[in-house]
Amino acid sequence: MSKIGRYLLKRITQIFGVVFLLSIATFLFSVNGSIDPVDQVFERNAGSLTGAVAKADLERQKERRRVELGMYLPTFYVSLSSMALSKSQYSVHNKKLKAWVKEQAYQGYDCDALVAYANERIALLAYDELLGNDAYQIAAVQQKLNNTIEGHLTFLKKVMNLDLRPEIRQHLQIGERHLLKAIEQRAVWKTKIPVLRFHKYNRYGQWLFGSPATGKGFIRGDFGRSIISRKKVSKHILNVLPWTLVLSALSIIISIIGSILIGVSTAYLQGSAFDKITHSVLFLLFTVPTFWMATLLLMFLANPDHLNWFPSGGVAPLQNFAEMPSVWERITASSKHLVLPLVCFSYGGFGYLSRLTRSSATASLNATYIFSARARGLKEQSVVFRHVLKNALLPLVTVVGGILPSLFAGSLIVERIFSIPGLGREVFNSSTQNDINLLLAIVTISGLLSAIGYLISDILYQVIDPRIRLEDM
């Protein structure tokens, strides 16, 4: 294989490595996060519900959804846990009881027996006929429940003293038997022994390779469905990506052109007052935090009491935008909205790139080949444009790849402040609701884009400066 082919292969493998590590890390954080997406979905309905029975019904719906989403599967292919736990813990399909079983098992109580008890309790919960008096009586006792294993035993004893229907009583009796067995077979030494377990069916695997419930899997290009809205994640992303792309592309173009102009001219007029003032202003500009700049711009230029030149948010006028016939009209209508975000988007990169271009242009202006070009009698224009400019572009190329990810990040703040329906806003929405599929898609895509950005800049670097060999990087 050729050198370039081998280099590309190596880099592409690295990019995939980055994406998978990133997805695993995000996955673990999301799974262990304190926000439950299913709770978020049902939150809207929960407020209007009153009464124990309706609430119990809501809980049942939630659990059904959790099972549907595979939330009770193991997280990853491998797990390291104590010997006291067993694989049967994943068959407890109830959030609270599952956490309880795990906690008790870590105190040495027999896991299988605990699981059996928990499943009896779940069966009790799922009893559709468990209405009226029985439910109220049990709920009344349950309110005083002490969450230790002894607490559960006393709960069972108290409940069985009540006047209940025989089928319910039977569940309780079996449950008590299992609970007693769990206490009897307690083995604290088991908690101190680590065991490595393999899980063929797990949440990450389902996300990666797909399952009947979740779709074809990430590896085949299917991001699955959003947990909250149940729409396709790819649809979500395609809806929001254009605005982010428009903003980032425009701001990259603006800052590159601007910084070449400023950088080369200041380098050419090195030491003049213009150079010094520009240099200082750029240094200041580079440091101004984006959110402060945005607030100031909004205060001065989008304030009805001051100058109301620009709208304060959004990407297009709310009225009549969809009915506008020509594309040109749409562009002019929304361009007014994009000015302030674009300024906030570009000034940081502009300040940074200008300083960089200036220093590299200075270096090449002082180089001997410029001296010889002038000595050959070349016109000043061609010296600047053909010799200085080309060499001054070199650092720009490397940095552009590097600023791609920071542009995405910058879009996060700017989009939020100016309420632009872009990728950044979707990051907020998906993370406040812990919408794992959407979040994973966004994080992996932005990781992929930034890795590709680095690759492109490295290759361009080699194209522009043949002295640098690919193997060096």
Add this chain to the structure above:
Amino acid sequence: MKMLRTISSSPITISLSILVLGLFALTGIFAPYLANDKPIYLKVGSESYWPIWSGLKTIPQSDGSVIRCEYEYLNGIEGIEAVWPLVPFAPGKANITGMGYPPPGTVTGGRTHFLGANEVGEDTLAGIIHGAQISLKVGFASAVLLLLIGLAFGILAGYFGNDLIRLNALQIIVISCSFPLAWFYGFQTRQYNLADALANHFGLFLIELIFSVLIFIGFITASIYLGSRFLVRARWKRYALPFDSLVGRFMEFFSSLPTLILLVSITTIAKPSMHLIILIIGFTSWVSVARYTRAEILKLRHSDFMNNCKLTGMSHTRIVVKHLLPNAMGPALVAFTFGVAGAILAEAALSYLGIGIPHNVVTWGKLLAEARSNFDAWWLIWTPGALIFVVLLSLNTLGEYFRKRINPALLES
């Protein structure tokens, strides 16, 4: 025109930045004594109290009543001697008499809002002084963390390289098995102890955490000792450990992380806390420190004094700690300065967006965000924003200066 020497290197700007940073640090450290609605010193009858120092909230009296150590309460009582902080307001505490954006200089109930207040009468200056503390904590702690991680990886890659350490397969197996074991005994079996401690008391949690970390480190150290002492003689095949390549891959991974997206999503999904922000910033931005340290050590690796060290039979630890670290500190200092700036900026941005930092904590970013609902409150826009800007500017100026002094060729990456 001589005043217009490039701003980043004139001696005036350097001393100015140091002055600004010194003031910032002092304000942050003494924030509770500068702005508080408790008195610094209080004399009730013949008894003396130091309420801020001792965290005193109420003083029980002989007649069964209690004296609350708060300005609003104490101000009306006769016969009490009190020394008040410069700003007798607590941050984030609503003031009923000063509602509705009072402008700077408004006097309410005997106290002056030097820099105005917000809608519910929370004093801006008190918020700014305590916000300095948060910024200082986040900036300094995450920079220390990223410095430590970066130095560790830089040394690992630069000093140990790809072929310095050769281990046999048995040693490799034992040492690599010790990591999951250390994790299991340090954290997994103790997870409920840690969670309980966190729910009860943060100090207790810290002790439990240190205990866990000690167990973790203990296991790894024990396995390395076991490996280097007893398993060396095993006649298994020996391999060189490619630390340099591994750390290189690792650095590539971390430098292509979408840091801000991760920061936002993780702090939102987990419970808001300052410590989490510090941890995430520290763990995601150590790459430049590692890169500088590695480059610096590679330069020294084949120098004469290093050969001398090796010939005299010094241990790796001694060489690294006594000879390499002092030499590698220069570039690390540059990265440290920029790291503090980056962390302060990230924290301010997060709290401006209303995530990450708990709701009851006042920060500069949060003060600035309050201004967005009322642009007439210019004091809320200009003061926190300008302060963030000035602190960042000083840090960047200082960083640039260090960079030029230490190694002019060192470019930001």
